[in-house]
Amino acid sequence: MTATDPSTDSLATWLSARSDSELAGLLRLRPDLAVPPPANLSVLAARAEQRASVLRVADDLSVLELTLIGLLAREGAGESGVRREQLTDAVAGRAPVKAVDRALTVLRERALVWGTTLLRVTPAAREAVGWRIDPATTSMSAEQISATLAELTDAERRLIDTLATSSPIGRTRDAAPGTPPDRPVQRLLSLGLLSWLDEQTVELPFQVGQALRGETVTDPTVLTPPPVRTHKHKTAETNAAAAGEALELIRHCEALLAALGDHPAPALKAGGLGVREIRRLAKVAGVDDTRISLLVELLAAAGLVSSGIPEPLPAADTGDDYWAPTSAADSWLDASPAHRWQLLAQTWLELPRRPWVVGLRDHGDKPIAALSDEVRASGAPRDRRFVLDVVAELGTGVGSDAADVAAVVAWRRPRWSARLGASAIEHTLAEATAVGFLGRGALSSPGRSLLHGAPPESVLAEMTSALPTPIDYVLVQADLTVVAPGPLVPDLLEQVTLVADVESAGAATVYRVGEASVRRALDAGRTAAELHTLFTTHSKTPVPQSLTYLIDDVARRHGRLRAGIARSFVRCDDPAMLAEVLASPVAEPLALRALAPTVAISQASLGEVLDQLRAAGFAPAGEDSSGAIVDLRSRGARVPKRRSRGTRRIPAPPTDEQLDQLVRQLRAGERAASTPGGVAVRSGGSRAGSAATMALLQLAVKVKRSVRIGYVDAQGVASERIVDPVSVGGGQLDAFDPADGAIRRFTLHRVTSVSLVD
Structure with a gap:
């Protein structure tokens, strides 16, 4: 702002003396003032003083800035103005002079305060201050408030709960002197949980209201930011921890997509995912309910999961919609880990929902379902970015506890505390860790790049650098486990996951080879010789004889019985085995009919023939017209990818060119009016x-x-x-x-x- 101080009789007069760049800055900070374009500066000033607009911009003010508004209003800045020296005395050394100057600049830039030596304040701004401006007010710590609240009776607790969820000021005759001390109001006054205003009026202290509403308890009389306890790690350690979380996120998403592909989850009538299905999916994926809720919300928002009619339909189709992977899931599964992480991380950063509320109780005392409308929160991306910005300001490799971050957020944005309290901060940081933005409490390099809007290529390069270098070897153990001491190269990973099942995951993944997993590899067209070569070539340890015997034993029994397409056929070189199949109970549902001692046909599909024969204890293999074994595994059910559901449209901020044009129109309108x-x-x-x-x-x-x-x-x-x-x-x-x-x-x-x- 300029150093001159023209007449401050009105905001319009003061605005007329501002430069074009200052007016453009005001419209950039308060874009609602520009819609529709004001005719002149008088109209702009009138809009800037409207209550709704003032409260909207006040949401972005800190405790210090709101306190200055309260002090100016108390000193009469709305009538005759307050000299700058008076404000300095009112602050009484509770904040550095430079900090007060910066705060006044913030308020002037937003037209909440105007003037330089003589200060005035917008009248409606006083309503934005949620606490009493009185430096002499005694404050209580969060621990003291919690301990005192534990002493209350039910009647006393109901009384202050009412004040906490409505107006903090209450009218009562029990505030009068001489009232028996055992009355609830007198008890609360004696405990410091109520403040006495007059014989008929009491007030709930600001901090007590915060504690009752579950917000971060802060002292509004402290006009300096709270101290933050930090812990520093090397950048490589932070990135390694975040990369590990990213790999776990990808692995769990893969497991969830496979589970929904195998058994699509019925959608609730309201469109969400029921508690029973959430628990089923959590069990299959090997995670808890909180994490599975985050995963389904991320996959749905990224377009990898959607509701609709899956293809193929579930066996027990009810005619309703199902949640299942979309066709886009296949391309995501084939992408590199860095690409897969980037899509999930970007989706979480911009997600207009709060996954952590899934499972909590709504106003009707019903659990909130995943993917339901109750999870939607349009302000979630803004809150999420602000919390991460606070962590980013700590420095590279520097982290802090959720309680300290919550205290900083509460001081910088006290008017956000209703929706961004200590619990919300804790859940937000937990989600940021699970998604790979944070590592050991500090912002990772890939997360910082994504948060600050770096080009996609830079973000991918950061995550690729953070991820462990893929290895091309495994360690085969005598107990038929295969240990991968790091992420495997894609080709080896595909082969190992085909012949072995994941037993435990982490920095080192442990797989187990069993009869079923070997048969799965043989069903996919691998031969026993190829499996022997796989382990001999890629194992750093000697291949145990037990694994060699297992592969040979399964391969010897595998494929003796073969099924093909007639609609389907079954053939076997051993007439006795085919006769055994025809005599078994499975022959009737498959409508098997012998054409020759070694050939039978069925009216069922090839996939159904293979599934039922395997369920009956046989080990058939599928073959094509040339007799070669084919891989008939299905990637699971799929639903068409839906067009993303329309969200509440937020007007785009005006560009610099638009602001310059608007300021010129304001000047022209002012000139025309004068x-x-x-x-x-x-x-x-x-x-x-x-x-x-x-x-x-x-x-x-x-x-x-x-x-x-x-x-x-x-x-x-x-x-x-x-x-x-x-x-x-x-x-x-x-x-x-x-x-x-x-x-x-x-x-x-x-x-x-x-x-x-x-």
Whole structure:
């Protein structure tokens, strides 16, 4: 702001003395003032003092800035103004002078306070201060409040709960002196949980209300940011921890997609996912309910999971919609780990939902379902970014506890405390850790790049660098476990997961080879020789004989019985085995019929024949027309990817060019309002009025006089401006507009008035 201090009688007068860049800065900080474009500075000032607009911008103020507003209002800045020295005395050394100067600059830039040596405050701004401005007020710590609340009776607790969820000021006769001390109000006054105002009025202290509402308890009389206890780690350690979380996130998402592909989850009538299905999926994926809720919310928001009619349909189809993977899940599964993480992390950062509320109770005391509308929160991305920004400011590799971060957030944004209390901060940081933004409490390099809007290539490079280098070997143990001491290269990972099952995951993944897993590999077309070669080539340890015997034993029994497509057929070189199949109970549901001692046909599909024969204890293999074994494994059910559900549209912030144009229009409107002119000719929509308007404009063109016109644009916004008419005709007025420095065209039927400028 400028050092000069023109008359501060009104906000409009003060705004008129601001520079164009300062006015553009105001509109950038308070974009609601520019919609619709104000006609002049008086209109802008009136909007800036409206209660709704003031409270909206006050949400971004700190304890110090709100306290200064309260002090100015208390000292009478709304009437006669307050000198800067008075404000310094009111602060009484509780904040450094430089911090107060910065806070006043913030308030002036937002037109909540104006003036330099004589300060005034917008009247409505006083309502934004949620506590009593009184430095003498005694404060209680969160521990003291909790201990005192534990002593209350049910009646006393109900009384202060009512004040905490409504107005903090209550009217009661029990506040009068002489009231028996055992009455609830007198007890609460003696314990410090109520403040006495007069004989009939009490007030709930600000900090007590915070504790009752589950918010972070802060002392509003402290005008300096709270200290933060930090712990520092090496950048490599932070990135390694975050990369480990990213790999776990990807692995769990893969398991969840596989579970939903195998058994799509029925959608609730309201569109969410039921508690029973959440627990089933959590058990299959090997995670708890909280993490599975985060996973399904992320996958759904990323378009990898959706509700609809899956293909193929579940065996026990109810006709309702199901939650299942979309076709986009296949391409995600084939992408690199860094690409997969980037999609999930970007989705979480912009997710207009709070996954951590899943399972909590709603107002009807019912559990909140995953993927339901109750999880939606349009302000979640803004809150999430702000919390991560606080962590980012601590420095590279520097982290802090959730309680300290919550204290900083509560001081910087006290008006956010209702939705961003200690519990919300803790859950947000836990989600950030689970997604891979944080490692050991500090912001990781990939997370910092994504948070600060780095190009996708840079984010991918950061995560690729943080992820462990893939290895091309395993350690085969005598107990038939295969240990991967790091992430495997994609080709080896595919082969190992085909022949072995994951037993435990982490920095080192442990797989177990069993009869079923070996049969799975053979079903996919691998031969026993290929499996022996796999372990011999890629194992750093000697291959135990037990594994060799297991592979040979399963391979010897595998494929003796073969099924093909007739609709399907079953053939076997051993007539006795085929006869055993035809005599077994499975032959009837498959409608097996012998064509020869070694061949039978079925009306069932090949996949069904294979599944039922395996369930009956046989070990068939599928083959194609050439007799080669084929991999008939299904990737699971899929649903079409839906178009993303429309969210509440937030107007895009105006660009610098738009702000410059708007400021020029404001200056033009101000000039038009302050320039004297002759009697205005008004169109009024009548033929006579239109003719008079046309005649006056033609006269202005002829005598080269400037005119002041009233004009309503296509958006219905009325304004006044001074222009120099150049030509009139064809229902159009071409005139030079000094505000733009160019010729503009005006539609004549939108011109409401015209007057010559003196």
